[in-house]
Amino acid sequence: MLNPISLENQNYPTQKPEELIERVLNATTNKNDLVLDFFAGSGTTCAVAEKLGRKWITCDIGKYSFYTIQKRLLTIQESKSLENPKQKYGKLAKTFVTVNTGIYDLKKMQELNQDKYIEFVLQLFEVTPKKQTKKGFAFHGERKDGYPVIVWDYWNNKESNLDIFFLENLHQTLGKSVSKRVYIIAPANAVDFISDFHELDDVRYYFLKIPYQIIKELHPKDFAKIRQPKSKNKVNDLDNAIGFHFSLQPEVEATFENNKLVIKKFISNFREEETNKYLENFESLSMVVIDNNYNEKDGFIMSDCIFSEDIESVQSTLHIPLQNTGDNICVIFIDIYGNEFKQVIKTK
Numbered sequence: 001m002l003n004p005i006s007l008e009n010q011n012y013p014t015q016k017p018e019e020l021i022e023r024v025l026n027a028t029t030n031k032n033d034l035v036l037d038f039f040a041g042s043g044t045t046c047a048v049a050e051k052l053g054r055k056w057i058t059c060d061i062g063k064y065s066f067y068t069i070q071k072r073l074l075t076i077q078e079s080k081s082l083e084n085p086k087q088k089y090g091k092l093a094k095t096f097v098t099v100n101t102g103i104y105d106l107k108k109m110q111e112l113n114q115d116k117y118i119e120f121v122l123q124l125f126e127v128t129p130k131k132q133t134k135k136g137f138a139f140h141g142e143r144k145d146g147y148p149v150i151v152w153d154y155w156n157n158k159e160s161n162l163d164i165f166f167l168e169n170l171h172q173t174l175g176k177s178v179s180k181r182v183y184i185i186a187p188a189n190a191v192d193f194i195s196d197f198h199e200l201d202d203v204r205y206y207f208l209k210i211p212y213q214i215i216k217e218l219h220p221k222d223f224a225k226i227r228q229p230k231s232k233n234k235v236n237d238l239d240n241a242i243g244f245h246f247s248l249q250p251e252v253e254a255t256f257e258n259n260k261l262v263i264k265k266f267i268s269n270f271r272e273e274e275t276n277k278y279l280e281n282f283e284s285l286s287m288v289v290i291d292n293n294y295n296e297k298d299g300f301i302m303s304d305c306i307f308s309e310d311i312e313s314v315q316s317t318l319h320i321p322l323q324n325t326g327d328n329i330c331v332i333f334i335d336i337y338g339n340e341f342k343q344v345i346k347t348k
């Protein structure tokens, strides 16, 4: 027999029962109406709206909430039916999209002329401008770690994406000798890779993706950063945060060894807002979200979310034991300001 409670439980603090939201929606809406919940949490409202044949829009400021809802909807067929809680709902969710706020500002950015755009994105990722040509290929600058940076010329690539063909072409030109690491800055929607880097012949090509968030530099007002929690019982402490900020990918080194995810390095590329200091290794880690049986076709479905306070530290590395892993895991490392680094890791 199904256990309706465990089928419903998303392990999200403050999660409301589906039965309660079902009552509210039945009392106030009809089929095909549009239901909006600004404070989604675990996504009870949209899950129930989906099951009752309502359209829905939902949002939340927290990353844990985002991945919980994505999973809840992508696996809604496995959750309990509202009519008969002893049975599974059994239907897939209708197609939905996930978006970051501020998508409209990408247009503004694209209207910048080429030089202004390059200047702007170099600043954004803290790159020192330094024009140079390596093996006939134009580079635009250098990051703090000394590795070179290319600004992908999307203005000449309106019809194509930064995909494996582009990378293989680039790699054929540069070869192994130019640098062990190359950064490529490109609009997030133009990057075809789910991972934040792709390796060819021991050279790592990192993608610095420009998100569709409100762009501080293009905005007259300074925003406060939104802090992500380091422990699960703080997931609702986000309510006072307002504003937006730019995504600055953290530096991560992680491997999968003996059924464990071993994190050797997690450094964020920003100063802490209150202290204006750079944070030490692991200090800025908020949580690690994992799909332990990742495949590209199904997309990312969270199986574990481990908050940094619950991660075991072993001889200056962090260890996360994982069970029932498939051939690949996809790991999203998230810092306290919500910046993400995504990596697909082979387990065998």
Ligand SMILES: C[S@@+](CC[C@H](N)C(=O)[O-])C[C@H]1O[C@@H](n2cnc3c(N)ncnc32)[C@H](O)[C@@H]1O
Residues within 6 Å of the ligand: 012, 014, 015, 016, 017, 038, 039, 040, 041, 042, 043, 044, 045, 059, 060, 061, 062, 065, 235, 236, 238, 239, 240, 241
């Ligand atoms: C009480 S929980 C909602 C629980 C939800 N009803 C459920 O069943 O899971 C409130 C949610 O509001 C989110 N939140 C707080 N301030 C926010 C803001 N300014 N914008 C969007 N979401 C916010 C929090 O991250 C939290 O997930």
